[in-house]
Amino acid sequence: MDADYREYHIRLSIDSRLEQVRILSGALRGIGQELALSEDKLGQLELILVEAVNNVIEHAYQLQGGNDVHVRVEYSPQQMHLVISDHGHAMPEELHAGFNGMPDPEGLPEGGWGMGLIQALADSTHYIRDAQGNHLYVSKQLA
Template structure:
């Protein structure tokens, strides 16, 4: 199915640029009349994904591009996030686990992939010819 609309965002790989992406996602969600909870979840997931790409694929170094395609289909919103940095091996991402009764022991890192899988309907990652592509999909509820 072809996307009805596409927006492409391109930022330099500097962490201070991530807030721009968050603002853009929030604005797109508001324009589509997406409820505030889902809007927050979309923003959180895209910001988390872009932050991780800058930190891990580019080792926090500026001067590289991170591209985000926002694709609006009739039934879903899809974010494709591209970089040409170090690829990720999804099999080596440790599963996130913690004891909810012991908040003091909550780990400070390692929650990103868990958050993505918890809040998005689909999460896919692939690396093709040196380009890493993370795809996040959220199905939209029909009004009424």
């Protein structure tokens, strides 16, 4: 393995309160700056993370504090993976299966843009629900 090649696996966790999302965003920004990510890629990753965690808090936990939101950051020089996990309500299938672009603004009374933004900015997304909870896997190419 190349002496300059590094992989990192970082785990972060917050309570399911919207005011804590900013702290998580700041932690990701610090990680990205330490890894010398471009401002463009870092901004996209930060937006992906904020949208995903806000969705967990708003929809999976229905704005109820006292629940854990876990984020795993996996970095290699070629790509970064974010895994957002929770134990709340499952994501509706229409939000993660067969996605075809941004939602129709006429059909959205409020919100509904989170998964569209995530999928537009990410190189790949995958959602699963298993015995351990809900897991949204997001990958972003860096190289």
